[in-house]
Structures are given as C-alpha cells and as structure tokens.
Amino acid sequence: MLVMDSPSANGLKALAKTYQSETGIEIKFVEVPYEQLATKVILAAKSKQATYDLAQVDAGYMPQIVTAKALAPLDDLIAADKDYNYDDFPEGLKAYAKYDGVSYSVPLSTEPYLQWYRTDLYTTLGLTPAKTWDDALANAKALQAAGDIGYGGVYDASGAAYFYLSMLQSSGGRLLDPETNQPLLDAPVAKTVMARYLELAKYGTPGVESATVFDAVNSFSQLNVGQMILASGWWSTVNDTASSKSTGLVATANTPLSTDGPYEPVSSLFGWVAGISSASTHQQAAWDFLSWALSAENAGAFIDAGAPPPARISTTSNPEFLEKLPYLAAAGEATTDGLPLPRIPELSQIIAVISQNISAMVTGQKSLDDGMAAAQDAVLNILVQSGRYNG
C-alpha cells in the first residue's frame, strides 16, 4: 500500500499488524512524500504495472488520479460487502469519495479545516475563539501585543492556496462558479479575502512568508502561536507528548465565518480517501483489508493509533470517541455543511499557480492587484486549455 507518513497511515499500519496476526496476510507499506503521492500513483497506472494494490490519496487529487485511470471502481465491492455498511456514512461523505457518480475510493479520514487555538494564552488574555474573520484578526492583534504570535499561516509557493481558498469559502466566496466553472478570483470578495490573508502574515512567526503547512504545524507545536486554521487530522501530531510543547493546551472551534461575498460562508472539507489500483491483481484481498480496517468495529482501534477516523455516523455520534477527540463533532457537522474545493482534475495545477502568486504577493514581488490578476489569468488559462470552462 502506498501511503504518506501521516496520522492516517499510522492508524492503518497499526491495524495491519492486527490483521496479519488474525488472517496471516501481510500488508507492506511504502511511504511516499506528499507531493509525490499523486505522481507515483499516476505513473504506476500509466506504466500498467501493479506496483501497489492500495493507495492513500488526497481526496482533492482523486479526480485527477481517476482521470488517469489509476483507480478501480469500487461500487460492486462496496455493495457486496454487508459488514462494511456503507449506509453508515453521510451522503456528503460518500459523494466526497466519488467522481462522476462512481465510487473510486472510500473515506479514510474526514478532516475539515478547523480553528485551532491555545487555551492557556486565550485564558490569560481573556480572548474567545473567533466567530468571524474580523474576530480572528482582532485576536491576532491582541496576541501579538502580548508578545505571542498572533496567527500561524501558510504562505509557501506550493500549498498556500489551500488555506486561502478555505478562507475564501468561509467568507462567502468561491474559486469557481458552481454552474459554469468560471474562475471567480476577479470578484471583489476574492480580493478582500486575499488582503486579509496577507494581513494575517504580519502576525505570524518570523519565517511565516515561506512557511509550509509543516512549518506552521511545527511552530504551533513548539512556539506560542495563538491560533491557526488547520485540518483536524493533525490532532495527534500537535498533541504528541514526545515532540510537542503544546500538548493539552490546544482546543478547536469551527472556522470563522464572514459574509463578504454572495455565497453562503462554509467551512472547507478535506481528507484522505483510500483506493485500489486498477492494475492490482489482488483487488478483492485489498478490499477485504480496507473494509475491515475502516469498519465501525475498528474505529476505536483506529483512534487509539492516533488516526483521524472516517466520519461514520456511528463514530461521530459515539460519546466515548467524542471525549477522546473533541473535534469529532465538528468533523461530523462538516460532512453535511462543509464544502470541498472544486472536484476537478485540474485542481493541483490551480493550487500551484495560486500558491505561487500568494508567495509572490506576501514577499512583495507582486502587488495585491497584480497578484490577483495574474492568479485569475492563470486559472482561466488552465480551465480553458483543458476545456473545463469555455467562456
């Protein structure tokens, strides 16, 4: 199985040991760096060789991988497997694992972006978690005035766009027109949100202008960073007693929401899915393991291994789990209210060009206007070239 070193992969590895002792089937895990994960899956598919059976895939990249015919359709396997009980998943989450109405994967983790904050700092300063983005900015100012770090942001040239687009969705904007796929980065709300996004960098760590999500998580675990927006799956990393200094001092709340644009402000839904290689010669065996590992019975073991569980209804409503993972309730809500980024194969390319422009803007190479215009242009170009938008 191709995995990316993440809490989800750790959970699967822990379960695979149990699986081996019960069934004698050994599952070999191969770790691949995040930015190579989709590449490896696709290259393997195009080479038509079965180099792996199972893969952990970022749900946002799933459409791209499916377009490359790298994943096998799972609908028949899911339907035939009563124990897996797919009806235990909310419809929104099922849709999340589908592309063009076909299930090419099943949810491995459900990780909405949440607002994370440091309870000790908030108590000392008398702050409350932000309800709106203006609150978040005010909190950042207060934290900085007290000598702490106001906001942990992500501004690097490859991943910043995830965080900007999530802020955009939660402020009533969208990347694309849901009907026509027209890019909307030239809308007033897109610019307002970008200005705010760049503003927040002033309250970040000294190195924030180049911070990747890894740097941001590291800062949040090591330094007095008051708040940040982060996927819920990082819970076990930030609370890892061996490496984190913030253990037990962290709480989560819903993403701040503002109405700066015409759309409904929503939190953003991310997460891993797991799929089976279309070239795999052991598809049934691969499914058997997935079905077993992600079953409702194993959710407890999965959580104990530090992994964010897939948001089954039975999991997010289980009081015992809610106590262990306080964010689970929010994850449950996000599966119905949360919105994933547009599910199109061009997403990784779009993320890259927007991130590059954010990086250029935050480091002063481009002005806000130039950067937004360049980003809109580039996204438009990508969509027109691929025929996804013909305006």
Added chain:
Amino acid sequence: MTSIAPIEAGDRADSAIAGPPASTVRRWRRLEDALFVVPTWIFMLVVGVVPAGLAVWLSVTDQSLTSGTGDFVGLQNFMLAVFTPRFMGSLLVTLVFVVLGLIVQFVLGYLLAVALHRQLRGFQIARTVLLIPMLLTPVVVGLVWNFMFNPDLGIIGSIVSLFGGSVNFFANANLAIGVIVLIDSWMFTPFVMLMLVAGMTGISDDVRHAASLDGANWWEQTRYIILPMLKPVITVTLIVRCVDIVRLFDTIYTTTKGGPGTATSTVSLISYATTFQYYDFGQGAAMAIALTVVMFPVYFFYIRMTQV
C-alpha cells in the same frame, strides 16, 4: 557531478579533427575496430538518441493526462507552454543563476587557485578538504542547506540575529536566488579552483619572473600574462559550469522548490512540474526541448572543443 569531455586546450582548429596517432595498430581492419564501440553505441542509442527523439515526438503530440489523445498537434504545445511569460521568466531565472554562479565561482576559484598554487605547507590537506563538497549528493546537500537556512531553526538565521537582524532567506526573491547560487558555489568553486591550478602548473615560473623584473605589479601580471595564458582552461571550465548550472535541479528541488513566487523556478523545475505534477507530458517535453534549443550554441561549442 561535473561533466567534462577531453578538451583541446589550444586554439588550433586542426586539433579538432585530429585522429589517433599513426601506428602499426592501423593495420587492423576498420570495421573490426568498430566492434570496440558497439557497447557504447548501444547505450548511447538507448539512453540518448531514442529518448531524445521520443521527447521531440512527445512535444508535438497531445499528451495531456486529462484530455490527451496522443494526436499530432504540431507546435501547439510550444505555443501553450514555451511562448509564455512563465517559460520566459524561468529562462531568465536560469540565466541569472548561470551569470551569478560563474562570476562568484570564477573570482573565488581564481583567488583560491592562486593561494593553492603557491604550495605552502599544508596545501595538500586544503586540496583534499576542498575536493569534498563537489562529490557530495546534491539532494542531500540541498536538504542540509535547507536546514541551515530554516527561518526558525537554522544556524544562519541565528548568526544573522547576533548582529541584530532577522531575515528569512526563503521569503525574499533576491536572497532565495542568493541561497541557490551560494549552494552551487559552495559545491563547485573548488572545481574551478582545481582546474585553474592545473592550468597554472603549465605556466612556467620564468614567464612570471621575467614580468616581475620588468616592474609589472601583481594585477598587471595577472591581467596581461596569467589570465591570457589561462584562457583555454578558463573557457573550458566556465563552459562546463554553465552547462551544469543550466541542468541544476536537485538542490533547488530540495530547498526553495522554485519559490518565493517563481523567483527560483528554472526551466528544469517548471518542466518537471508540468510533466510530473500537472501530467502534461507534451508541454513538459516542449519546455525541455526548447531549453535544449536555446542551449544548442553552447553544446555545439562544447562538441567543437572536444579533442576526439
């Protein structure tokens, strides 16, 4: 690893076509002689000629992952990927790296060569130590410098803060370019040095001695005697470095990844991204082919210089 072909250090045109020396061995039949290079030909065809031809083919066909048909599309990939501000920008970045890298490495390399050439006590130790960086694994070297320049944990940031400053090398376009040039120069200034030392060994001390008797000072000696005599070696060295800097990939990939913005995105980097992150094999190939075309005068010069 640097790449060198045997280079004719002289300017004589005839040397470029000179064959092996006349000898008895010539009596062996020429076709039988060719058997010696059959393995070489096989490898060159499989890893060089065929892939290069295939790259040209990919660059004129529709190979996009999402909508690729494999059909012939003429120069469309070039229009969409090469004649764009993005590609031209990356070409400029590549050029900046070449120019800065050559200047830094030549100046420092020359000064070190002068120092080493004096063969003072311990010069062999210095030569051995300086040999190390150029042999190291570029990916690992990139990761190591990435760590040293890390804005939060890096030693270099701490050194800067001793002087009261605070700087994030990866958040400033000029500094990020400087970091890449620094890493490349750290690795390869000693290479320039070794080449120049070898060249200096060929200059007899009498020449210099005569010049100093004539009253020429150090700069005059350097400017009018040593540099002209070293010209062939300098040319070779700088061309080798130029070709290598254009190919630079590993160290950028493991440090700035092309950022901030696109400040350090070279052609190699965007071609890689287009191919393996956007999965447009045709456009990625078009960019790589375009780079080769741009570099062709240099390659041609390189071939002309080889003594074979």
Added chain:
Amino acid sequence: MSTRSVFGTWATQAALVIACLVAVFPLAWVLLTSLKNTRDATATASEALSFTPTFENYVDVVSSPGFLHAALISALVTITATLGVMVVATLGGYAFARLRFPGRRTLASVMVIVQVIPSVVLVIPLYRMVSEVGLYDNWVAISFIMTGLSIPFATWLMLAFFRGSPIEIEEAAFIDGASRVQLFRYVLVPMVAPGIATAAIFTAIAVWNAFLIPVVLGQTEAVTLTVHVAQFITFQGIKWGPLCAAAVLILAPIVLFALAMQRPLVKGLTAGSIK
C-alpha cells in the same frame, strides 16, 4: 618577487583555512544535529550546543526497513552500473585513443550531447520506454540508464589515460604475435588500471548521487537512498534528527572515498583539459 610580495604567506594560508572551514561547516553541523533527539534538534540554533548526544537517530534510521532496503537498492545500482561502465568505457576509450573506426565523430558528438543535455529532457521518454518493456519500478532499469549516462565521462577519462600510456609497448606485443584479445587482456588493461579505477570512483559517486532518474523510475521496490531521504519531510513535520543521521550515512562513503583517493580524483577531474 612575484605574487609573494602581494599576498603574505599567512594571508594565503588564512584564506585556505577559511575556505576549508566553509567547506566543512555544513557537514559538521549535520553531524552535530544527527546526534540530537527530536526536541533538541528542533530547538532554536542559539541552544545548539546544549544537548546530550544520542545515537537514537541512527538506531531509528538503520532499524527502519525502508532505509535498509533503499541502501541495498542503491548499492546494487551503484555496483552494477560501475562494473558496466568500467567495461564499456575501457573498450570505448581504447577505440577513441588508438583506432580509426567509422563514425567516430558522430559517436563522440552523441556522447557529448548525452553528457550535457538536461536530465528533464530524457527522463520523460525514458519513463515511457521503461514502462513499455515492463521494467518500471525495477532497479535493473535504473542501473542500465545510469550506466548509459555515465559512459561518456568515463570514456573520456579512459581516452586520456590511453593517450598518456606509451604506444610502443602495444606495438612490441603486436609484433610478438599477440592476438587482439591477449593484447587487451595482458598488456593494455594492466597498463591503464589506475585509469579504470579512477573512472570507477567517479561513476560510483555519480550513480550513488543520482536523484531525478530514480525518483521517476522507481516506486515501491526500486527506491534508492536519495529518493528515500526526501521522505523525511513528512506530513508530521520535518524529522531533522533522523534526516541528518541519514544524510551522514549517505555522505560518509563519499567523504571517505575523497579522503582516501584524492590524488586520482584531482587527476580525473582535470584530465584531458590540460596538456
């Protein structure tokens, strides 16, 4: 006197000492970090020297199956490619130095192009070709390609060594009635053995260091150390301690080589360019 009057002896030596310190410093820093636990490794640099040395990073790295597997693959690829290059480059270097065979200019030009062309040009088609013959994610393919890419440099090196060896011995052996194979086996190969060794060192280092080819052509089985080490930048933060330990383990063989073989290396690097 010449330059001596401008640069004092001490200034010259000081410059070389500084250059050596600059060359060594990053390596020393990595070595230092590799001996720290995670908490110390991620502490700010001002606290860099206050830590308790530990070998836990090395234990972690070496005991992880991925690292050992990658080390095995790297060793396999390096050894096979080096052996292949030694044979092919010796034959080719001899041919270029001594024989007038048809197409030598063409072959030389192709070899120079293979040597200088950016790897991104070749890697895409190579991936297609390798997939076509079913060798994707197979170390044999990586070894074969690295052999091919290393042949030009090694051939030029051998060419320089053959040119530098006296032709009279060959002629004498030929007149004595030695067959071609005998001549090659008993006269030429021993004569240029130092050259073959030098070519082997350069090839081994180049193959050991390769990244782009293995990262594209390998997947789950054919993972080399260079590809493996890039994985220490993970979703859970960069593991600097283990990363530095791995870096030390990857670089150590090269540094030892450089220290032990500096003479042939210096000669090889400048070979052919200076008359």
